[in-house]
Structure formats: C-alpha cells, structure tokens
Amino acid sequence: MFRRVSRWAAAVPLALALAAGLAGCGSSDPATPATASSSASSASGATALTVFAAASLTETFTELGKTFEAAHPGTSVKFNFGSSATLAQQITQGAPADVFAAASPATMKTVTDASLATAPTTFVRNKLQIAVPPDNPAKVDELKDLSDSKVKVALCAEQVPCGAAAVKALDAAGLKVTPVTYEQDVKATLTKVELGEVDAALVYKTDVLAAAGKVTGIAFPEADKAINDYPIAALSKAPAPDLAKQFVDLVLSSQGKDVLTKAGFEAP
Amino acid sequence: MTPSASSTGRGGARRGPGPAGVVAGRVPWALVVPAALGMVFLVLPLAGLLVRAPWSTLAERLAEPQVLEALRLSLVTATIATLICLLLGVPLAWLLARVGFPARRLVRALITVPLVLPPVVGGVALLLVLGRRGLVGQWLEAAFGISLPFTTAGVVIAEAFVAMPFLVISVEGALRAADLRLEEAAATLGASRWVIFRRVTLPLVAPGIVAGAVLCWARALGEFGATITFAGNFPGRTQTMPLAVYLALETEPEAAIVLSLLLLAVSVIILAGLRDRWVTGP
Numbered sequence: 001m002f003r004r005v006s007r008w009a010a011a012v013p014l015a016l017a018l019a020a021g022l023a024g025c026g027s028s029d030p031a032t033p034a035t036a037s038s039s040a041s042s043a044s045g046a047t048a049l050t051v052f053a054a055a056s057l058t059e060t061f062t063e064l065g066k067t068f069e070a071a072h073p074g075t076s077v078k079f080n081f082g083s084s085a086t087l088a089q090q091i092t093q094g095a096p097a098d099v100f101a102a103a104s105p106a107t108m109k110t111v112t113d114a115s116l117a118t119a120p121t122t123f124v125r126n127k128l129q130i131a132v133p134p135d136n137p138a139k140v141d142e143l144k145d146l147s148d149s150k151v152k153v154a155l156c157a158e159q160v161p162c163g164a165a166a167v168k169a170l171d172a173a174g175l176k177v178t179p180v181t182y183e184q185d186v187k188a189t190l191t192k193v194e195l196g197e198v199d200a201a202l203v204y205k206t207d208v209l210a211a212a213g214k215v216t217g218i219a220f221p222e223a224d225k226a227i228n229d230y231p232i233a234a235l236s237k238a239p240a241p242d243l244a245k246q247f248v249d250l251v252l253s254s255q256g257k258d259v260l261t262k263a264g265f266e267a268p
Numbered sequence: 269m270t271p272s273a274s275s276t277g278r279g280g281a282r283r284g285p286g287p288a289g290v291v292a293g294r295v296p297w298a299l300v301v302p303a304a305l306g307m308v309f310l311v312l313p314l315a316g317l318l319v320r321a322p323w324s325t326l327a328e329r330l331a332e333p334q335v336l337e338a339l340r341l342s343l344v345t346a347t348i349a350t351l352i353c354l355l356l357g358v359p360l361a362w363l364l365a366r367v368g369f370p371a372r373r374l375v376r377a378l379i380t381v382p383l384v385l386p387p388v389v390g391g392v393a394l395l396l397v398l399g400r401r402g403l404v405g406q407w408l409e410a411a412f413g414i415s416l417p418f419t420t421a422g423v424v425i426a427e428a429f430v431a432m433p434f435l436v437i438s439v440e441g442a443l444r445a446a447d448l449r450l451e452e453a454a455a456t457l458g459a460s461r462w463v464i465f466r467r468v469t470l471p472l473v474a475p476g477i478v479a480g481a482v483l484c485w486a487r488a489l490g491e492f493g494a495t496i497t498f499a500g501n502f503p504g505r506t507q508t509m510p511l512a513v514y515l516a517l518e519t520e521p522e523a524a525i526v527l528s529l530l531l532l533a534v535s536v537i538i539l540a541g542l543r544d545r546w547v548t549g550p
Binding site for chain 2 (some may be wrong): 180256
C-alpha cells in the first residue's frame with residue numbers, strides 16, 4: 001500500500017514538469033509566431049505566398065491578400081503580422097518569408113544588411129495620433145497634456161518603430177513624458193486604451209481608424225516631425241519569388257494605394 | 269516522522285541511484301535511446317545560448333544598471349509571488365485532498381485553468397477583473413484609490429496567478445500520498461483538525477511543499493505573457509528579466525542572450541542551492 005502510493009507521488013512532479021513545458025511554450029509564443037505554418041510555401045509549386053508585415057498593416061494587408069487570392073486562383077496568402085523588429089529578426093534567422101513590409105526603414109535595413117532583400121520601395125507613410133478612450137477621462141486634447149504626471153500614458157517601446165516615432169515627436173515638442181508602460185507593439189499599446197487602462201497612448205493614425213468607436217484619435221502638429229516611412233521588398237531567398245513580386249506590385253498599384261489611403265495611410 | 273516524509277515526492281528519486289545494484293541485467297535500449305534523445309533535446313538549446321554568447325563584452329553588458337534592476341525585480345517579485353502562493357495554495361491543496369465537498373472535482377478543474385490558459389489570455393482576464401475598469405478593480409480604485417495594473421504589485425499578482433496551480437497540484441499530490449494512519453492516530457489521541465494539520469500533516473508533506481514552492485518560484489521567475497499584459501513594461505517597476513529579454517531581442521539579440529544567460533545562471537544556482545539544503549534533506 002505504501003509503495004503504491006509513493007509511486008503516484010513520484011508521478012506528480014513528472015506531470016507538473018510536462019505542464020511547465022507547455023506553459024513555457026505558451027509564454028514564448030509571441031517571439032516566434034506562425035513560422036511553422038508558412039513553411040508550406042517552400043514547395044516548388046509555389047501556390048502559397050508568405051508575407052511578413054508590420055502589425056499596423058494587419059487590416060489593409062489582409063484585405064489586399066484577399067484581392068490577391070481572387071486574382072490568382074489556387075494561391076493562398078499567409079500573413080505573419082507583428083512588430084517589424086521581431087519580423088526582421090525572424091527573417092534574418094531564416095524564416096521562410098516571401099515579402100517583408102516594415103513600419104520603419106531601420107527594421108528593413110536589418111534585412112537588407114543581411115543581403116536578404118535589395119532595393120526596398122517606400123509604399124506608404126504613417127503619422128502618430130493621440131488615442132484616448134471615448135469618454136476621455138483625463139481630458140487630453142493636445143500632446144502637452146501627456147506630460148502631466150496624473151495622466152496615465154502608454155507608449156510603444158523605443159525598440160519598435162512606433163516607439164521610435166513617439167520619442168521623435170516628443171523630442172520635437174520638447175516634452176518629457178513618463179509613461180506607465182512601454183508596450184511591445186502598437187496593437188498592444190492600443191489595447192491598453194481600448195480597455196480603459198490608460199488615459200492616452202501614442203499610436204498610428206491608421207490604428208485609431210481601425211479601432212473606430214473604441215478609441216478616439218487626436219491629431220497633433222508635432223506628428224509631422226515623426227513620420228514613419230513603410231518600405232516593402234520581395235525577399236531574395238523567397239520560396240515563391242514570382243508571387244512575391246506580384247504581391248509587391250499589387251501593394252504599389254493604384255488599387256493597393258486606394259486600400260491603404262482609405263485606412264488612413266498617406267502616400268509617400 | 270522523517271522516514272515516512274521522505275517517501276512522498278523525493279523518496280522515489282532517492283532510491284534512484286541504487287537500482288542498478290538491485291536489478292541486475294542489461295539496461296534496455298528501448299529506454300536508453302529515448303532518454304538520451306530527451307536529454308539532448310532539453311540541453312541543446314542551452315548549449316546554443318552558451319555558444320552564441322558574446323563572451324568578450326559580457327562583463328560590460330552585465331554592468332548596465334537596467335540589467336541588475338530587472339534581475340532584482342524578477343527575484344523579488346517571484347519570491348513574493350511564491351510566498352503568496354504558499355499562504356493560499358497549501359490550505360487550498362489541503363481542502364482538495366482532505367475535505368469532501370460536492371463541487372470538489374469542478375473546483376480542482378477550475379484551479380488548473382491557469383496551467384492551460386495562454387499566459388497572455390490570463391493577463392487580459394486579470395485586466396478585466398482587476399483593471400481600472402474591471403469588475404473588482406473599479407471598486408478598489410473608488411474605495412481605496414488602489415490601481416494594480418502597471419505596478420510592481422501587478423507583476424506579483426500576474427506571477428502568482430500563473431504559478432499557484434503548480435504549487436496546489438504538487439502539494440495535493442503529496443497530501444494524497446501521505447500516510448493517513450498517522451493523522452488518524454493523532455485524531456484518536458484527541459488532537460483537533462487544526463493541530464493535526466500543523467503538527468502531523470505539515471511536517472509529513474514538507475518535502476512536497478518545498479518541491480511545489482520551487483516549481484512555483486521557477487514558473488513565476490520565467491513569467492512573461494501575463495506580466496506584460498497586466499503589469500505592462502516599465503524599467504525598474506514592472507520590467508522583469510523575461511520582458512527585458514523580449515525587448516532586447518527586438519534590436520540586439522546579443523543583449524538578449526546575455527540577459528537569458530544571467531537569468532539562467534541565477535535560477536540554476538538558487539535552485540541547486542535550495543535542493544542541497546532543503547529538498548534532499550539533512
């Protein structure tokens with residue numbers, strides 16, 4: 001009886017160790033999403049196209065992806081949206097991507113420096129706005145209000161493009177803002193506003209439009225000093241090079257421009 | 269007390285080194301091959317970290333104040349979270365193991381939810397309950413002016429939420445494996461249930477509690493998703509080591525490797541130290 005029981009006791013740590021492994025996988029997920037599923041595109045038939053794109057392009061590129069699939073029957077477009085810095089990191093580590101669309105020239109440079117893409121084209125520009133909850137609890141109406149220590153502000157971390165742009169805009173205005181958090185990408189920053197956990201955040205105008213109804217956007221003049229150029233390139237090691245080039249052409253076409261400007265992006 | 273206590277949890281492992289002498293004969297390949305594969309699988313990524321580490325600039329990178337700040341914050345929050353888990357988790361495990369109540373199976377299933385929940389989802393759930401506009405959070409803010417998101421207390425809560433099931437399951441397992449006859453003997457001698465818990469049960473399952481606490485602490489130390497979602501990321505206040513590693517990875521993979529190595533080294537040293545002192549026992 002005694003032995004029997006202690007055998008079960010020994011099984012407990014094992015079960016826990018397994019659970020710990022699972023939990024560990026979950027927590028490391030944000031760093032390497034969606035690379036496994038995209039490996040299908042490495043087949044030589046090239047009916048799958050994998051596009052790595054900045055988080056702020058989620059809505060517009062998803063729409064363009066559908067357009068592309070309709071124009072190329074039998075082709076499926078897979079997206080990996082995330083912070084441009086993370087995506088650039090994944091591409092240089094050998095993730096099988098065909099197209100990279102970044103939210104800043106700096107993150108694209110990581111990829112061109114590694115000779116994985118040549119001659120990226122700037123296809124849109126994006127501007128920051130102040131996002132506040134619909135009821136605007138802290139009565140924010142200009143950039144200066146964010147430096148009030150009573151106003152809870154979320155900014156993107158400086159390492160990601162929207163954070164770099166926020167630093168530039170605040171510097172241009174000569175303001176010092178101490179946020180309560182530096183978020184890992186622009187969508188996470190916006191979420192904090194949507195949930196009402198912060199009074200204001202600096203995000204892209206396009207993100208404010210995408211979350212219409214859940215947040216209110218406030219334009220501010222200093223945003224003009226921190227405009228982000230979005231470069232796009234077909235990757236030189238693309239598993240589906242022809243499709244990659246065609247997708248880039250679609251984004252640069254007038255049809256692509258329509259979709260992007262409708263979402264709040266500006267022409268370069 | 270000690271011999272019976274050692275039969276829970278660690279007892280099986282302690283008999284481990286002996287069996288080659290007890291059971292004679294060849295070690296079966298069917299066990300050795302997967303065991304070796306398993307070990308390689310677990311150790312290889314660590315080796316990868318060691319190989320790619322920028323050893324020449326290691327010292328100066330470690331000397332950056334932000335690094336030590338993140339390490340200190342990680343150790344402090346994981347330790348406080350573990351203490352909270354012990355305070356709440358051990359009684360919970362006892363309730364599950366020793367008291368029959370109608371919804372016990374349901375309660376046990378619910379308690380393990382944080383184990384299967386993606387940590388980011390756990391963080392969102394915490395925001396919806398304890399956030400500024402959350403069910404409990406808005407009341408906390410109105411009544412006491414307490415706001416938990418974006419604070420160090422928020423980090424502790426996120427870590428405790430994710431790590432507590434590890435402790436509860438581990439302690440409950442130890443309680444179920446413990447010899448009930450000792451508790452029954454104490455009861456026949458007139459001891460109350462509280463006295464039995466304190467004087468008999470607790471010493472009996474102490475190794476199980478320590479093992480559970482170690483797992484709990486380790487999980488809390490590595491916590492990422494719930495922390496960044498619920499507590500945000502601000503150096504010195506809520507930026508723990510895993511968050512610092514993630515953000516360093518965005519721009520400077522080498523810095524991320526250094527941070528990972530540091531976290532790894534510190535946790536291994538602490539766990540190994542604890543193991544010698546507590547888990548194996550005097």
